[in-house]
Amino acid sequence: MQTDLYIIRHGEAVCNVENIVGGMVGCRGLTERGHAQARRLAERLARGEIEADVLYASTIRRARETAEPVAEALGLPIQWDDELHELRPGEVVDGMTVSEVVERYGRLSLSQPYMSTAPGSESFATFLTRACTALYRIIQQHEGQRIVVVSHGGIVDASFYLMFGMGPYILERAGFWTYHTSITHWRRMPGWAPGDMPRWHLMRYNDVAHLADGDQ
Secondary structure (H helix, E strand, O other): OOEEEEEEEOOOEHHHHHOEOOOOOOOOOEOHHHHHHHHHHHHHHHOOOOOOOEEEEOOOHHHHHHHHHHHHHHOOOEEEOHHHOOOOOOOOOOOOEHHHHHHHHOOOOOOOOOOOOOOOOOOHHHHHHHHHHHHHHHHHHOOOOEEEEEEOHHHHHHHHHHHHOOOHHHHHOOOOOOOOOOEEEEEEEOOOOOOOOOEEEEEEEEEOOOOOOOOO
């Protein structure tokens, strides 16, 4: 039985450009360029490149504004899911500039993924647990289907940790640079030989064929 998981990062957001911590409070949605990226993505999907069965999306504003044109293009309702949020910064710093957070609380320590930066914020390890659990739940509920998730760069990262069984300490050594509105496609297929377990295969990452060079 084949299962396809497509994870789409949101378009360029105001918080990305202004370097603001963009949780539920701090996120002010997409920039004009971000809306243009989302429209181009929707135009691409409307041509039938991805035949999806279900569509999930984060409820943070930048993801919502990306998911809405995607839903129209795919002809699917959106199943909103709070567990697909980016790393939750906590109410204390949500909406602050990153420089203000660093000045007040210091930088996130990549060598200590179980420590949080500010009061009420998730640690990277806690975020990974939540994100991987959410992805696993969605996959289990829709086994054998084609799943589209519109979310955040961190959720794309989490899919690699989930599929490859990586631990949080790898962040100190390597990471990901996921483009806005890019498509990451995972496919689980039966093994090559009788008795082999099904395996996940990375079919594509950072696919932004709908954007011109320099628009990422």
